[in-house]
Amino acid sequence: MAGVFISYRRDDSAGFAGALERELVTRLGRDRVFMDIKDIEGGTEFPTAIDQALKSSDVVIVLIGSRWLDATDAQGIRRLEKPGDFVRREVEFALAGRARVIPLLLDGTLLPAVEKLPIDLQPLRKRQTLELRNSHWDEDIARLLNHIREAMFALNIQETAEKIIGEGFNPNPPSSVQVNSLFYLGLALGVIFVVTGVVTGIESFRHQLPWYFALIFGGAGLLMCAGGALPFALRDRRRRMTKRLLKDGRPILTTFHRVEENTTIEVNGRHPFYVTTLWRNPVSHDLVQFRSPALWADPTAKASDRMITVMIDPDNLHHYVMDLSFLYHADPAIRRL
Structure with missing residues (x-):
């Protein structure tokens, strides 16, 4: 089960995504990090694999570089405006689910203004952002890992609580x-x-x-x-x-x-x-x-x-x-x- 899902646009931040994936695998383990190019087996239906990975994730990291917002297709249409765009689908799914969504701003990129985002992606503006900079790589990775671990721990405890707390819970039996x-x-x-x-x-x-x-x-x-x-x-x-x-x-x-x-x-x-x-x-x-x-x-x-x-x-x-x-x-x- 993947704990962390890395969402990125290949022609915007593939280099950052690959380096980040290696860092997270080293610290969290191979089975706790999902990245599409490495974790989808050949012959698997791509949208289904992405949806399953998102459902099982505790944290979704949205990598936002300089071309994330304005990347266009061959017809010049902005990809985020197309409902079938995989990055848009990933972020929409994550915002509607249980996972903590972390917008990760790359090398000084600013979070897009709310009016420039599709309506379904506008809640992304309300999520706490973090930075990932080449010039402060170790420091930014350490800060990101703290947020990931805290989110994974909180979600695990919350789910456990829903299963085991009953009306008869009483931690203090009578004294002698x-x-x-x-x-x-x-x-x-x-x-x-x-x-x-x-x-x-x-x-x-x-x-x-x-x-x-x-x-x-x-x-x-x-x-x-x-x-x-x-x-x-x-x-x-x-x-x-x-x-x-x-x-x-x-x-x-x-x-x-x-x-x-x-x-x-x-x-x-x-x-x-x-x-x-x-x-x-x-x-x-x-x-x-x-x-x-x-x-x-x-x-x-x-x-x-x-x-x-x-x-x-x-x-x-x-x-x-x-x-x-x-x-x-x-x-x-x-x-x-």
């Missing part, structure tokens, strides 16, 4: 009651110690007694308060991030990788478990790992061999939430820390 109780106990003890420290301090001042008892009680109380309050603060931060991701994030399907057990932590004889999943970035091909919050029962039997939804921030893959609702519904003993 026992673990919550420990946090509340620590917070309550901290408050008691702080109050004791304050009272001891007042009495020490009134009766000129040693002050270090007040300092000990007060310091211990502050540490207990911090220890009890910190998990709630972190949980509140996670809830706010989850709320933001549910509103603005994008869901992806990840593959179960393994369950990790942290034996260094123990609460009431139980250790926390973590579900880890893997996902292949469709653009960079990097393998990304996601890790769930702590769970207080082994979820291996329920989580293995399945796809798990993760809501991500496309701009920062370190911000995500994993949908573990299927675990909670299957086994209420599995609860998030």
Whole structure:
């Protein structure tokens, strides 16, 4: 499946098109770049092959050189005015489809004025243009690749979202009651110690007694308060991030990788478990790992061999939430820390 379609007029920008195609193939792979002269097999019906390639493309790059607008046929008729012109058909098809259309202006060429374009091509004026100059080749190629990768990533995430988000999506199963109780106990003890420290301090001042008892009680109380309050603060931060991701994030399907057990932590004889999943970035091909919050029962039997939804921030893959609702519904003993 082609990810990038290169649209060009041969007597206008064939040299640029060939050089650009080689650059993109080197960076994206042969199967992700379509150029008519190389990717249409002999005997294939040309219009059909072009239409199929456009349908499967995420990005259409329209190369616009000095002759793109005013090129004429043997009768002197401007080619863009003819409905059967292949370049016109390609751009019309792309503007009406799902792909991101990028007008690429070659060596200082200006984007044609709207009144000089056929009506069906006039939306091209609203698309963000980029430049490709011989004098700044590497810089312009790098900028173009950034736009291509961003477009391919966004389209992949959007299509995945349409398939996997359901009404039952719930990335935050209820928390463990026992673990919550420990946090509340620590917070309550901290408050008691702080109050004791304050009272001891007042009495020490009134009766000129040693002050270090007040300092000990007060310091211990502050540490207990911090220890009890910190998990709630972190949980509140996670809830706010989850709320933001549910509103603005994008869901992806990840593959179960393994369950990790942290034996260094123990609460009431139980250790926390973590579900880890893997996902292949469709653009960079990097393998990304996601890790769930702590769970207080082994979820291996329920989580293995399945796809798990993760809501991500496309701009920062370190911000995500994993949908573990299927675990909670299957086994209420599995609860998030």
